[in-house]
Amino acid sequence: MSRRDNVLPAIAIVLVGVLGIALVQPRMATDFHAVRQRDDVFLLPPPSQLRAMTLGYKAAAVDVLWAKLILEYGLHWQEKRAFTDVTRYIDGILALEPDFPPIYDFVDTILLYPMAGVSASEADARTIRRYLERGTRERPYDPKVWVRYGQFVAFMGPLYLTDKSEIERWRTDGAMGLARGVELGADAQRSLAASTILSKSGERQATIDHLQRAYAMTDDPEMREQFMLKLRVLQADADAERAITFVDRELRAHYPFLGRGAGLLIGPRRSTTACAGPASYSRRGCARDWQEAINDDK
Secondary structure, three states: OOHHHHHHHHHHHHHHHHHHHHHHHHHHHHHHHHHHHHOOOOOOOOHHHHHHHOOOOHHHHHHHHHHHHHHHHHHHHHOOOOOOOHHHHHHHHHHHOOOOHHHHHHHHHHHHOOEOOEOOOHHHHHHHHHHHHHHHHHOOOOHHHHHHHHHHHHHHHHHHOOOHHHHHHHHHHHHHHHHHHHHOOOOOOHHHHHHHHHHHOOOHHHHHHHHHHHHHHOOOHHHHHHHHHHHHHOOOOHHHHHHHHHHHHHHHHHOOOOOHHHHHHHOOOOOOOOOOOHHHOOOOOOOOOHHHHHHHOO
16 A cells, blocks of 8 residues: 555545534534523632632732623623622622722722613612722722712612602712712812702701811812802801801911811811810810810800
């Protein structure tokens, strides 16, 4: 038998194999893709065990999980599949780094728009609020977290609720969150939205208190004029006017070289000698915050 006779059967076998692969592979790929679309495989342990699994490299693990979460969210959106494991990723990240800022920046978007053409449910809205409330506890002095919480609870969340009384409670809670964000340094214009919601909810005193604080914290004359007009519309009593006047007078007298925010942060002026020690806490003229100082001035 010649060498050519030995090569021909091998070539034939290779051709048959290639033909078989060409016929079978597309169908197998389709079936495999369909299985992956139906069933996601989540390989992470429960949050309580995840910390030990990282061997101390928590920051690196959080970065990997966040990148994986965003990637999977994009793939599920593109393939129009429900992302059922999304909260497991979020819980895993928060177990490692409870104050991870991107979670609180994007959790409402991730859960409100789970896939193309599908809207969130009432349960999703409650889950988002739970995460954002945790954000206000983990990052209590971050104005962005408070504003994000307030915006969702006041405006977006109520759209998914049905009980009217609960909707009003959410809006009031959201307005309180916005007010807290402004107090911590967020844009003072958000105070106008917060005060409008509070006044509609019948929270007159809370509205007055918030507008007083917002007025005291902003240097913008136009914003201060708007706050004062709202206070007058609410018929704020003489105590409110006196409190505003007192704070302005103290800031001009003792902190003229500081911006309003820095002056408010330092607090009312105290005598170093007369206000030393715990015994001075109840002494007149030794107020520890602006509210106490205003009360002492009566």
